[in-house]
Amino acid sequence: MFTTIQSWDQQLINFIQQKVPRSQIPTRLARIINSIGNGGIMWVCLAVFLIARGQQPFGYMIIFADAFYFLVCHQFIKKIVVRKRPFQNNPEIQLEIKTPSSSSFPSGHATISFASTTILFFMNPLVGWIALILSLIVALSRLYLMVHYPSDVLWGMAIGILDGLIAVYVIRLLYHL
Structure with missing residues (x-):
């Protein structure tokens, strides 16, 4: 099964590399999105904004989720799985950003973004x-x-x-919500 997933991953990455058109504008946008997503910075800024605007529980949920990601995924899972990134396995791929220092699995940007999104759905479905x-x-x-x-x-x-749901549960317990 694991080799099937790897094969599927490689086929999709090859498809993206060969078939998705590359140009300056989408590449610049992807680089900007990457930068503001680094370390969950945009979500931490949102958490600070929510705390300042009187939505403390939701701000704390995002901070909790970010910290939970860092401790569980970044410090544990990434160091156990140690999966190489696509550009490391294929010398034909030109990296458009600074070389990430951690392993590939799981995507930290996706983890933190979806944790925060889950929390925001609890706060306000439209914002979610x-x-x-x-x-x-x-x-x-x-x-x-x-x-x-x-x-x-x-x-x-x-x-x-899952991280977002855990954060909602824990902070709701602490705030007796």
Whole structure:
């Protein structure tokens, strides 16, 4: 099964590399999205904004989810799985961003984005839908930039949703909501 997933991942990455048109504008946009997604910075900024605007529980949920990702995924899963990134396995891929220092699985950008999106759905469904669109763009940018395989992104999305649900549960307990 694992080799089937790897084969599927490689076929999709090859398809993206060969068939998705490359030009300056989408590449610049993907690089910008990558930059603001690094370390979950856009979501942490949103959390600070929510806290400042009187939505403390939701801001704390996002911060909790970001910290949970860092401890569980970044410090544990990525160091156990140690999956090479697409550009590391294929010398034909030209990297458009600074070389990521961690392993590929799971996508941190997708994990943090989908954790925050899950939380925002609890806060306000309309805001959640907007965040979902942004999170999908973030996830797709990781594929476009060739820094993740599709399964890295899909697992990042799934772990992010679970992470967001855990954050909602824990902070609601603490706030007695």
